[in-house]
Amino acid sequence: MFSPQTYQDRRTALQGSIKNGILLFLGNIENPVNFEHNPYYFRQDSTFLYYFGIQEPRIAAIIDIDENKTIIFGDELSIDDIIWMGRQETLKEKSQKSGVSETLPYRELSQYILKAKTANRKVHYLPPYQSFNKILLSDLLGIKVAELQPSVEMIKAIVKQRSVKEPQEIVQIEQAVNVSNDMHLLAMRMARPGVKEYEIANAIQHLAGDKECQMSYPPIVTINGGILHNHYRLNTLKDGDLFLNDSGAETAMGYAGDLTRTFPVSTTFSTQQKEIYEVVLNAFENAQRLLKPGVKFRDIHLQASRHLVDGLVDLGLMKGNPEEAVKNHAHTLFFQCGLGHMMGLDVHDMEDLGEQYVGYTEDEPKDTKTFGLKSLRLGKSLETGFVVTVEPGIYMIPELIDIWQAENKNAEFINYDKVNEYRNFGGVRIEDDFVITNEGYKLLGNGLIKTVEEIENYRKEHIS
Amino acid sequence: MFSPQTYQDRRTALQGSIKNGILLFLGNIENPVNFEHNPYYFRQDSTFLYYFGIQEPRIAAIIDIDENKTIIFGDELSIDDIIWMGRQETLKEKSQKSGVSETLPYRELSQYILKAKTANRKVHYLPPYQSFNKILLSDLLGIKVAELQPSVEMIKAIVKQRSVKEPQEIVQIEQAVNVSNDMHLLAMRMARPGVKEYEIANAIQHLAGDKECQMSYPPIVTINGGILHNHYRLNTLKDGDLFLNDSGAETAMGYAGDLTRTFPVSTTFSTQQKEIYEVVLNAFENAQRLLKPGVKFRDIHLQASRHLVDGLVDLGLMKGNPEEAVKNHAHTLFFQCGLGHMMGLDVHDMEDLGEQYVGYTEDEPKDTKTFGLKSLRLGKSLETGFVVTVEPGIYMIPELIDIWQAENKNAEFINYDKVNEYRNFGGVRIEDDFVITNEGYKLLGNGLIKTVEEIENYRKEHIS
Secondary structure (H helix, E strand, O other): OOOHHHHHHHHHHHHHOOOOOEEEEEOOOOOEOOOOOOEOOOOOOHHHHHHOOOOOOOOEEEEEOOOOEEEEEOOOOOHHHHHHHOOOOOHHHHHHHOOOOEEEOOOHHHHHHHHHHHOOOOEEOOOOOOHHHHHHHHHHHOOOHHHOOOOHHHHHHHHHHHHOOOHHHHHHHHHHHHHHHHHHHHHHHHOOOOOEHHHHHHHHHHHHHHOOOEEOOOOEEEOOOOOOOOOOOOOEOOOOOEEEEEEOEEOOOOOEOOEEEEEEOOOOOOHHHHHHHHHHHHHHHHHHHHOOOOOEHHHHHHHHHHHHHHHHHHOOOEOOOHHHHHHOOHHHHOOOOOOOOEOOOOOOOOHHHOHHHHOOOOOOOOOOOOOOHHHOOOOOEOOOOOEEEEOOEEEOOHHHHHHHHHHOOOOOOEOHHHHHHOOOOOEEEOEEEEEEOOOOEEEOOOOOOOOHHHHHHHHHHHOO | OOOHHHHHHHHHHHHHOOOOOEEEEEOOOOOEOOOOOOEOOOOOOHHHHHHOOOOOOOOEEEEEOOOOEEEEEOOOOOHHHHHHHOOOOOHHHHHHHOOOOEEEOOOHHHHHHHHHHHOOOOEEOOOOOOHHHHHHHHHHHOOOHHHOOOOHHHHHHHHHHHHOOOHHHHHHHHHHHHHHHHHHHHHHHHOOOOOEHHHHHHHHHHHHHHOOOEEOOOOEEEOOOOOOOOOOOOOEOOOOOEEEEEEOEEOOOOOEOOEEEEEEOOOOOOHHHHHHHHHHHHHHHHHHHHOOOOOEHHHHHHHHHHHHHHHHHHOOOEOOOHHHHHHOOHHHHOOOOOOOOEOOOOOOOOHHHOHHHHOOOOOOOOOOOOOOHHHOOOOOEOOOOOEEEEOOEEEOOHHHHHHHHHHOOOOOOEOHHHHHHOOOOOEEEOEEEEEEOOOOEEEOOOOOOOOHHHHHHHHHHHOO
């Protein structure tokens, strides 16, 4: 945990930006796998972590703006609990570490909410993503799950605050990124013909675990990198395959890292692999240099797309005017997704609070219709303290190529004959994490090898 | 998956034991960790696995008894899904492997249920344990979550069927137990002063993962074995500690193993450790020999308790008549829990369906009041084909000793002075998995070392 003062300060700042009412924060529970008492590992809700820091299931908290008090609701251990689970720090002690002196039994929460509602006071709450909390909110508020109305005022205030990372949060994120770096180097040492994808996934998870980290998301470790969210891991690596590893660690305090590297299972890149890789790397480096306060991330995304098109024109897969190609979204045959997203206590930071608030503004909302842009999670102007990923890629998706070609879509920009030579190429993605500074940007963590030469040398050194 | 005929036969048998109405089976979903699209690993509901075998989130099934038809509800992939997740086997294809030819879109489920309700037909469903399915059932049936009434007729029929394992299920369970054996041997090779508990937990999970297994439950790997459900894993092992490892693998098809071994972090047992260990081992071996059809597991539990008391009397921790001691539950100061439980597709098999049906009968219900017996999950007569764990233990819990001593509880059977010499001893548990046969029992898996001599020799050989 950070210091009690940290949580106190964060709550005070939040309190100052909400007019009145009660702010209700629900912690997460231990979600059952196949029966009630066989749970998945516990992960506290990120907003709860941000304002209270307590990693404990089945607790809740209230900041009562009108009465200027903060209460944590939860139950102390019974002697039965102690016999089964051992003596632990009390909730009272944990709350004090969070700077909160008042605790009440969990069952008192419904009384408190009922009283507030009876007094016609506003009860602010966030969009629930775990079904347990949907039912809980429905019970607390006496309305149907489908009728829940999260507080936009509360969402906006929290997004504003959590978007700008404190220095101590950056320390945590760099710790996550450095463990992620080690995971990627391990994968580079392991990947060779005959190895199974899941063996690499298991090994990097083991490494993270030994550094007291979880995975910040289900790792994508695949020889079919053309499939964007590929969680199938039963393939065997073979010579000639491109291996894509998109994985990151999460620290014990909940902060995420998120990195991607792509490299050949054979120790060296083939000419085709190297050419595409360097197009992506060039787009990556250009995008990185554009990061600074005041620049719209949507514009950096489009610039990166331009650089991808430039490279694809050089290789003969695309043709015509690159700017026109991007305007017509012709690049989305190869780059179907977004350039990056916010990162922090969540790998897609605050995704539960709503992309429209986290990545966009009311004046410039998200384009939810256009293929490509509808998958861009971050469009708005960058600010000092934002932490973002940059992750351009080129993905060959046979099903998509066939659909576009049948429609002759964007034929003035795409050489379909040439593209079909690459239809089983797979995909290349390169991804790093950055914090926006007053001057521009800073790469988070100690840096991870990225050029063709660096990767080939590292693998030659470690693969016998 | 097993053969289509297997699932067909199981469904036919179930259908024959329910008078009328509709049997509704809900599959599990991908539960979110910290936002909707960041999920925990997917685990299908065990009953769904048993009757349909399909490992796919957000599907449901109906066996319509009245109209004698079976339908699987779920959605085929869209082109958008294929771009992001790759081309996969269709739900139609998966359903055929389950012996089901009729599939319908997921949204049609509510229509089907509505029609049945309108026609005043009975809709049978099981107790939901995941909140998502609580909400779904509430919506489908138009009643509040708190008012859901699972079908006892359906529960009883399923428990009867799933309790008796088929030979092909025993093959799966033995596979799980053998991977669990390897996990335990690895822990025995790793455990030495300076190692962290979590390093052992991570390593055994890695081993299981490389054999395409999950953990069947959160492993208990601890130097504080006196805490029964200890999931704290940050301690460092040191000379003199007893190390307790309660962990098991689950096969890709969902079948569980569940083993416990306890051994000293120093290569050899201390006299005190050895003495207590052999009391538990003796109780274990005696209990094992009692396993056979027709014997009540509750009686074996009480016999095991008697053997524990015999040993504790010999060591001077208890005194008086052992039978009287057990009758007075004096052994529960050391053995607070139950001797074992059913095991199968769940490590506590069918716990979601209700212990009163799985472990007990209406004529001889569970003793839910008496300390000790209230934690015994299985009491009823064993039958050929049941799979059970046997797991006696002796646990020193300082908090419990203090409470009993203050009350002078069972003072005629307990030498509190002597007991206090052991208050920081920790705990010993020994656990194996058995199938009940016509002749008696069969140990599942290839067997795992268990005597003091075997464990000391193995560790001397592997710890340098």
